[in-house]
Amino acid sequence: MDAFVLQILNGLDKGGAYALIALGLTLVFGTLGVVNFAHGALFMLGAFCAVAVEKLLTLSKQVKDESITFFDAYKEQPYLEIWWGDFGRAIIDYSVPLSILFAIPVMLLFGFVMERGLIRHFYKRSHAEQILVTFGLAIVLQEIIKAAFGANPIPQAAPEPVSGSANIGAWFGLGEAVVYPYWRLIYLFFSLSVIGGVFAFLNMTTYGMVVRAGMADRETVGLLGINIQKRFTVVFGLAAVAAGLAGVMYTPILPPDYHMGMDFLVLSFVVVVVGGMGSLPGAVAAGFLLGILQSFSSMTEVKSIIPGIDQIIIYLIAVAVLLVRPRGLMGRKGVMES
Amino acid sequence: MSTQTAPATSAATSAAPAIAHSASGAPLVLNVTDVEKNFGGLKALNNINLQIEEGKTHAIIGPNGAGKSTLLNVCIGRIPPDRGVVEFDGVPLTGMAPHEINQIGVVRVFQTPEIFPDLSLLHNVMIPALSKREGAFRFNPFRSLAREHEIRDDAEHVLADMNLLEKKDLEAGNLSRGDKRRLELAMGLVQRPRLLLLDEPTAGMSRHDTNRTIDLLKRIKERGMTKVIIEHDMHVVFSLADHITVLAQGTIIAEGTPDQVRGNPKVQEAYLGGAHL
Amino acid sequence: MPTTPSFPKLQSELAIMAVFAAAVLTMPLWMAPFGAAYPDLLQKFAIYGIFAIGFNLLFGLTGYLSFGHAAFLGVGSYAAVWSFKLFTMNVLPAVVFGTLVASLFAVLIGFVALRRAGIYFSILTLALAQMSYNMAYSVLTPITNGETGLQLTQNDPRMIDHMFVDRGAGLPSTNLFGLEMSGYPGFYFCAVVLIIAFFISLRIFRSPFGLKLRAIKSNQTRMGYTGFNTRPHLLFAFIISGGFAGLAGSLLAITDPLAGAERMQWTASGEVVLMTILGGAGTLVGPLLGAGLIKYFENIFSAFNDSTLHEIFAFLPDGLESVVVFLVSPFVGEGWHLTLGALFMVIVIFLPGGIMEGLRRLSRLVRRPSAGRADQPQTQEG
Numbered sequence: 001m002d003a004f005v006l007q008i009l010n011g012l013d014k015g016g017a018y019a020l021i022a023l024g025l026t027l028v029f030g031t032l033g034v035v036n037f038a039h040g041a042l043f044m045l046g047a048f049c050a051v052a053v054e055k056l057l058t059l060s061k062q063v064k065d066e067s068i069t070f071f072d073a074y075k076e077q078p079y080l081e082i083w084w085g086d087f088g089r090a091i092i093d094y095s096v097p098l099s100i101l102f103a104i105p106v107m108l109l110f111g112f113v114m115e116r117g118l119i120r121h122f123y124k125r126s127h128a129e130q131i132l133v134t135f136g137l138a139i140v141l142q143e144i145i146k147a148a149f150g151a152n153p154i155p156q157a158a159p160e161p162v163s164g165s166a167n168i169g170a171w172f173g174l175g176e177a178v179v180y181p182y183w184r185l186i187y188l189f190f191s192l193s194v195i196g197g198v199f200a201f202l203n204m205t206t207y208g209m210v211v212r213a214g215m216a217d218r219e220t221v222g223l224l225g226i227n228i229q230k231r232f233t234v235v236f237g238l239a240a241v242a243a244g245l246a247g248v249m250y251t252p253i254l255p256p257d258y259h260m261g262m263d264f265l266v267l268s269f270v271v272v273v274v275g276g277m278g279s280l281p282g283a284v285a286a287g288f289l290l291g292i293l294q295s296f297s298s299m300t301e302v303k304s305i306i307p308g309i310d311q312i313i314i315y316l317i318a319v320a321v322l323l324v325r326p327r328g329l330m331g332r333k334g335v336m337e338s
Numbered sequence: 339m340s341t342q343t344a345p346a347t348s349a350a351t352s353a354a355p356a357i358a359h360s361a362s363g364a365p366l367v368l369n370v371t372d373v374e375k376n377f378g379g380l381k382a383l384n385n386i387n388l389q390i391e392e393g394k395t396h397a398i399i400g401p402n403g404a405g406k407s408t409l410l411n412v413c414i415g416r417i418p419p420d421r422g423v424v425e426f427d428g429v430p431l432t433g434m435a436p437h438e439i440n441q442i443g444v445v446r447v448f449q450t451p452e453i454f455p456d457l458s459l460l461h462n463v464m465i466p467a468l469s470k471r472e473g474a475f476r477f478n479p480f481r482s483l484a485r486e487h488e489i490r491d492d493a494e495h496v497l498a499d500m501n502l503l504e505k506k507d508l509e510a511g512n513l514s515r516g517d518k519r520r521l522e523l524a525m526g527l528v529q530r531p532r533l534l535l536l537d538e539p540t541a542g543m544s545r546h547d548t549n550r551t552i553d554l555l556k557r558i559k560e561r562g563m564t565k566v567i568i569e570h571d572m573h574v575v576f577s578l579a580d581h582i583t584v585l586a587q588g589t590i591i592a593e594g595t596p597d598q599v600r601g602n603p604k605v606q607e608a609y610l611g612g613a614h615l
Numbered sequence: 616m617p618t619t620p621s622f623p624k625l626q627s628e629l630a631i632m633a634v635f636a637a638a639v640l641t642m643p644l645w646m647a648p649f650g651a652a653y654p655d656l657l658q659k660f661a662i663y664g665i666f667a668i669g670f671n672l673l674f675g676l677t678g679y680l681s682f683g684h685a686a687f688l689g690v691g692s693y694a695a696v697w698s699f700k701l702f703t704m705n706v707l708p709a710v711v712f713g714t715l716v717a718s719l720f721a722v723l724i725g726f727v728a729l730r731r732a733g734i735y736f737s738i739l740t741l742a743l744a745q746m747s748y749n750m751a752y753s754v755l756t757p758i759t760n761g762e763t764g765l766q767l768t769q770n771d772p773r774m775i776d777h778m779f780v781d782r783g784a785g786l787p788s789t790n791l792f793g794l795e796m797s798g799y800p801g802f803y804f805c806a807v808v809l810i811i812a813f814f815i816s817l818r819i820f821r822s823p824f825g826l827k828l829r830a831i832k833s834n835q836t837r838m839g840y841t842g843f844n845t846r847p848h849l850l851f852a853f854i855i856s857g858g859f860a861g862l863a864g865s866l867l868a869i870t871d872p873l874a875g876a877e878r879m880q881w882t883a884s885g886e887v888v889l890m891t892i893l894g895g896a897g898t899l900v901g902p903l904l905g906a907g908l909i910k911y912f913e914n915i916f917s918a919f920n921d922s923t924l925h926e927i928f929a930f931l932p933d934g935l936e937s938v939v940v941f942l943v944s945p946f947v948g949e950g951w952h953l954t955l956g957a958l959f960m961v962i963v964i965f966l967p968g969g970i971m972e973g974l975r976r977l978s979r980l981v982r983r984p985s986a987g988r989a990d991q992p993q994t995q996e997g
Contacts, residue, residue: 035734121964129963131737132888133964135885135888135959136958136963139882139955139956140956147950266745311749311753315743437838437844437845445840446840455833456832457826457829457830457833461829465826466841474844477824479818480819482821482822
């Protein structure tokens with residue numbers, strides 16, 4: 001029982017990341033009709049926003065290390081610490097959550113530029129060409145990041161107060177074995193609230209409703225005299241922000257490296273396909289579902305029955321779904337079915 | 339809409355000999371029995387019975403929304419009927435894949451031209467000719483197209499019939515709409531189908547092109563190909579058809595030779611006081 | 616209006632093959648001025664040329680964009696190395712075995728992936744290839760030797776070889792009936808295979824089967840109403856294409872009898888897509904050109920570093936030189952992939968028809984410099 005709960009918990013934070021990336025992917029496909037192979041790169045860019053902020057906050061100068069007395073030793077001390085002491089240290093400690101403030105405008109701007117500058121010109125071109133050009137962009141982005149930050153993963157720390165683990169088992173009377181890092185818990189709630197925010201935007205604002213109408217029937221909305229182009233740009237920016245935030249907050253869980261975007265892209269495509277191309281609730285549900293399934297399949301008990309299943313479970317599910325129910329769990333009937 | 343209204347039957351009395359005739363021996367190509375089709379609450383087709391004889395040109399006419407296209411789609415197995423049977427040469431068509439229906443000799447010419455826009459006209463016509471010869475699948479990667487003299491001659495012949503021969507090396511996507519429709523007709527004819535279904539073959543054509551197409555279809559008629567034509571243009575229908583079925587709101591309201599149908603008050607009513615006639 | 620050639624002459628086929636064979640076999644001569652006349656690189660041209668030709672038979676003819684073709688390359692390599700380990704160091708059986716195994720694998724993948732078209736096909740092939748890649752690293756370690764990669768060892772059975780010769784002290788090298796496959800003999804072997812592969816591709820392009828594949832790309836639904844069952848056509852195209860990739864993979868193993876899973880990674884699949892697009896998908900020689908150019912520039916650019924750049928731009932004034940070197944350096948050496956990605960985008964955005972399309976436009980410009988409309992019938996094959 002404990003192990004069971006633990007696996008579900010373990011799957012949830014990964015599922016949250018999948019869901020956030022897939023949400024943007026399917027939103028863009030549903031509204032703009034564009035298959036964006038660079039969406040994983042947006043996730044990666046978000047993660048490197050956190051890295052950049054951390055680097056910025058920890059800009060240091062050499063100071064004499066006072067703790068070492070018998071010879072002259074120097075250590076790096078961040079300016080923030082020198083200027084503001086403990087407060088500065090706290091800011092550095094909270095660099096990951098603070099990066100959100102940085103990532104939102106950056107990702108939004110990047111999304112706008114990418115849509116206006118590139119994606120817009122590919123609305124009318126074939127899916128194959130969309131895939132190819134965004135694939136090219138993904139390579140360019142990851143190579144730029146590699147040139148700027150190097151090829152090695154750069155670990156990011158969660159803020160000190162939440163760096164430990166929560167004894168969730170004790171909270172719910174399940175037993176001491178169920179411990180779960182606070183940060184993962186935070187990630188789960190964070191992803192849920194971003195997902196909630198996107199849904200609220202789409203369902204409760206008139207702006208969002210027009211976008212949803214555009215998803216259902218682009219031509220009619222265009223005929224109503226609404227400038228759908230502009231909204232597409234906003235939608236794309238929104239998707240970029242969602243992916244970017246997913247990346248920022250994921251950095252304490254997985255040290256970011258330049259090719260993390262590609263790894264997550266393939267998985268989130270699978271998530272979108274399983275959920276149903278163009279279905280937002282489907283993407284979210286499938287994201288969490290696949291996250292949990294993946295974590296279950298990495299249990300030693302499961303692996304001893306089917307060796308290597310944890311490596312391939314997600315792909316197997318994707319293949320099965322495409323063959324048996326190509327529209328996915330919640331896809332609209334007839335969408336890309338034949 | 340009760341099933342087969344009395345006037346319809348009375349109109350069909352004149353058609354009755356035709357049915358009896360076919361029952362008495364003239365081979366039926368297509369036999370539609372008691373077909374019904376609903377879309378949601380809408381009765382798109384209601385108790386349709388249709389017999390199409392070998393070698394005849396059969397027109398299906400009716401006002402917009404009468405169910406003509408639905409009927410055609412049922413006939414080629416694209417839409418399964420809720421009730422009833424469609425048989426071609428005694429073989430039920432329901433559940434067959436499009437390529438199987440083509441292979442048994444039913445060819446449809448679409449309303450919006452369906453061609454291979456990236457290929458030359460000649461290749462466009464050679465492909466259906468290959469299908470006729472090879473069947474649904476053949477793996478022949480080492481045969482050279484240059485040796486396919488028969489197929490090419492066949493295709494060129496049909497293209498000449500359509501006045502398209504001098505354009506044979508052009509890319510089909512660059513043709514005018516009228517040319518595309520004639521190309522598609524050529525693609526259908528080159529297969530020498532047992533049954534050719536034409537969905538508004540002259541829609542959107544100029545008067546001149548329409549007349550040319552009529553002449554052309556008359557020439558094919560002489561070759562004894564069975565045809566079903568769905569058409570709005572009464573001029574086309576009355577110049578070509580041997581037999582006419584009038585459809586209104588999913589029901590057959592009249593049937594018979596062009597003369598019988600022309601005089602039928604029920605038909606004139608359906609066409610708003612016979613304005614089109 | 617552009618036109619397509621309807622009837623290639625049979626004689627022209629002979630001429631094309633003669634010119635092609637001559638061009639390939641004399642590569643060591645005419646590549647010398649480009650600084651590329653050494654066997655390792657020439658061999659790479661030939662091998663990746665075969666890979667791209669095969670990919671083009673699927674993507675160029677049918678329009679089905681596979682994003683998992685590297686899986687077949689990898690499988691071909693593994694199979695060839697196993698042939699070296701189990702049977703003989705002779706390359707001929709290895710090549711045949713590699714091609715066969717990859718083709719069988721393509722039957723499996725194609726059967727699943729071809730049930731869907733469009734982006735779903737791309738995603739399915741991507742997922743299946745990624746799955747194979749993950750399996751090569753995990754469950755299939757007994758076959759693939761996991762991260763280390765599959766290598767020859769002293770203790771390999773090599774059943775056929777050992778019937779004739781005794782076990783030597785060192786590792787044996789690959790050979791063709793005794794002729795060692797390193798240096799120029801290795802290149803010429805690959806060159807001959809390339810010529811055969813090109814001939815097969817030429818025949819397919821000009822066969823009824825090839826015409827049907829092109830028709831599928833043009834309007835697949837119409838093919839159904841024309842009486843063709845498109846799925847077996849696509850499956851056979853997919854198998855041939857996978858077989859070509861396997862052939863290329865086994866040739867890679869000949870040069871260097873070692874196979875690793877990284878050959879199956881999806882970036883490798885992306886590379887063959889780029890080669891094909893760069894040269895011109897759907898054209899006969901385009902993919903070859905693309906493969907050659909990419910491997911050539913990879914070889915040159917990735918060897919650059921800051922000091923070589925400074926040498927190259929030494930003619931510039933000092934300040935300008937540093938600026939130029941600063942701007943160029945991210946694109947060379949380690950950053951070669953950046954150039955590749957940027958190239959990819961530029962080609963798709965501005966020249967979706969690739970180099971062949973560019974050449975065609977150029978030749979039209981040259982032939983009718985004054986005319987705005989270039990509707991002159993065109994007869995050569997693209």
